[in-house]
Amino acid sequence: MFPRVSALEKNSVSAQNSTSAATWRRDVLAVVAALLIVLTATLPGLMTGWFPQDEGQIGQAAERFLQGQLPHRDFDDMYTGLLTVLHALTFKVLGVRTESTRWMLLAASLPFLVSVYRVSRRWLEPLDASGLVVLCGLWSIRLNPESMPSWYILFLTVGMLDALLTFQERRNLIWLFVAGLLAGIAILFKITGIYLIAAGVLILMDYQQRQCSASSRWSPGFFLWTLFCILVYSLAASRLWSASDPLMSALHLTFPAFGLGISVFAGEWQRGRGAFWERARTWLRLQLVFAVGGFLPLLAWLLWYWQAGALADLYEGLIVLPQRRLEHAGASFPGPAAFLLSGAVFSAVCFAGSGGVRSASTSAVHDRRSLRWLAVAIIGLLLVCGHLSAQGRLVCFQAVRNLAPFVSAILLLRAARGVGACSAQAFAIAATLIMGAQVQFPFAMDLYFPYVAPLVFIGGSFGLQRAVTAQRQVERRLQLWRVVVAGLSLFALLQLKSVVPLGNVSDAPPHLTGKPLNFTRCGLTVESSLGEVYERLVDEIQARTNANEAILAGPDCPEVYFLAERRNPTRLFYDFFRPEMLSTAKDLNALADEAGIRLVVIKQPFLRDFTMSAETMERWARERFGQPLVIGFSGRNDSSAPALFNVYSDSSGNKPGELPATK
Secondary structure, eight states: OOOOOOOOHHHHHHHHHHHHHHHHHHHHHHHHHHHHHHHHHHHGGGGGGHHHHHHHHHHHHHHHTTTTTOOOTTTTTOOOOOHHHHHHHHHHHHHHHHHHHHHHHHHHHHHHHHHHHHHHHSSSSSHHHHHHHHHHHHHTTTOOOOOOOOHHHHHHHHHHHHHHHHHHHHHHHHHHHHHHHHHHHHHOOOOHHHHHHHHEEEHHHHHHTEEEEEEEOOOHHHHHHHHHHHHHHHHHHHHOOOOTEEEHHHHIIIHHHHHHHHHHHHHHHHHHHHHHHHHHHHHHHHHHHHHHHHHHHHHHHHHHHHTTOHHHHHHHIIIHHHHHHHOOOOOOOHHHHHHHHHHHHHHHHHHHHHTSSSOTTTTTTHHHHHHHHHHHHHHHHHHHHHHHHHHHHHHHHHHHHHHHHHHHHHHHHHHHHSSHHHHHHHHHHHHHHHGGGGGGSSSGGGGGGTHHHHHHHHHHHHHHSSSOOOOHHHHHHHHHHHHHHHHHHHHHHHHHHOSSSSSSSGGSSSTEEEEOOOOOSSOOOHHHHHHHOOOOOOOHHHHSOTTTTTEEEEEEEEHHHHHOOOOSSOOOSSGGGGGTTTSSSHHHHHHHHHHHOOEEEEOOGGGOOOOOOOHHHHHHHHHOOSSOEEGGGGGOOSSSOOEEEEEEEOOTOOOOSOOOOOO
């Protein structure tokens, strides 16, 4: 027999279901509206701008995988390999074109934006959460639409944060497994996904401390275990520091990472209570579930390479060769002036959110009036500075870019001072932001910030909303947050077209104009003079060689093979990975004889990315083929043109005077 349910209980359940259904409908409408806004803003520039070497690298890797080659065994994949597999599948469905990878990136960004909404709905109403989604969308792939692995790591980072916050709320271990699974998949995109594993481990250590009973006895044994774990973590974090940019890399990366470790250690001192073995069982259960989720995709990947007999190649590609990249590649963060400017802006916003210096008798009308003027100041400053000059846009962009360490510090303070679910959430968001920001090591160019910006905005939203409990201050901070969202969204929409070259053609500087490329494999709109050079280069290569014939292009120009549809006879995409392979004329002659190379392309110094010297290859090509065809700007084919590529060929179709000597 089932128990009888009273009419009052039935009405209560019905009301709850009705409220839940209404809330669900509002959430769906808010998400759909935000996604439509982001898509409307992103689609016009999705196929505009490029870094040729990036497009060529990911395109050539996917093509070689489709031909049956295995990353790391048969060619030097720049990343772990999952991105290459996904691009290959995309090529199979949509065609072997650069545009196919960008469509895949756009499709993958939609679940990410839904995750942003799910995470932020824990402290924001539907309208404000959808505003945050729009803000993250405008500052993410719209600014750099190349399908690079760091995008997918960002998407998985937010998904992992969502899973961990859900675990904290429901205490269902399946969410820990999901979080670990997402972190493991991130490593398959790029080895820097290991930062997600570190974030997850620290979040679980913090969570376990917060479950301790205050009445239990302190455990010296578990304290020593925590100390050991934090020392190991700190030793690893100390490597997140660039000798070429010591101060700024420390402020952006090293110090925040140390702050996470110190926060966990301080939490153990303040909250860590309970018998050693009881806490050890709980700690081990949490970490094991997370670790199993993370290890499954890695195990599947290792088994694949084991069956192919390529585990040693995988180790070399993921552990050995990246060390050479650290030696050759690097870019600095903005200087101390930009950092101090960001600190001043952040302090002003926090001060305004707290109400500033005012008496208890200050009226709500006065609050609204001051907030209105603050809104005009923030939005006006962003738009006016960006409109007046490119330098003004850069100053505003850098001011936002440098906010990450300040937001991280506020979140860690919230986690240390607060109690309950909010403080645990603050630490989880801080950990994902700080570890997610490490993607900027050691190549801290502006184009890397969009990989971090959504995490900064999520953290800033939480820090601003959860900082106070007084109703009046809550309302004030909510209004201030709306102003910040509106200002940053408008600034990105109207002033930040792209961080890749050219960006939006209509707003490009007067001396730059856009040109759609006319390649079978690429129709992107790029800067016209550079586009003309690549079109002339590809025309020359295709006229002087046969389809799928091997050519030699270098240094650091994988795009030449992909765009010209010619075979790369080496395993190299970037020459600095294996400088010993083609270091002598004897090596080059042997390669040319074996592969039947009849054409060589030498990229000139100011276009090279990492390899700064190609004298050996240049001397060898001149001795073997004679004088080069110089391809420069404006279609000029003579030694007076700024040389971009020197083309050496033994083609019998050369016309007299077609191969002038370079100066």
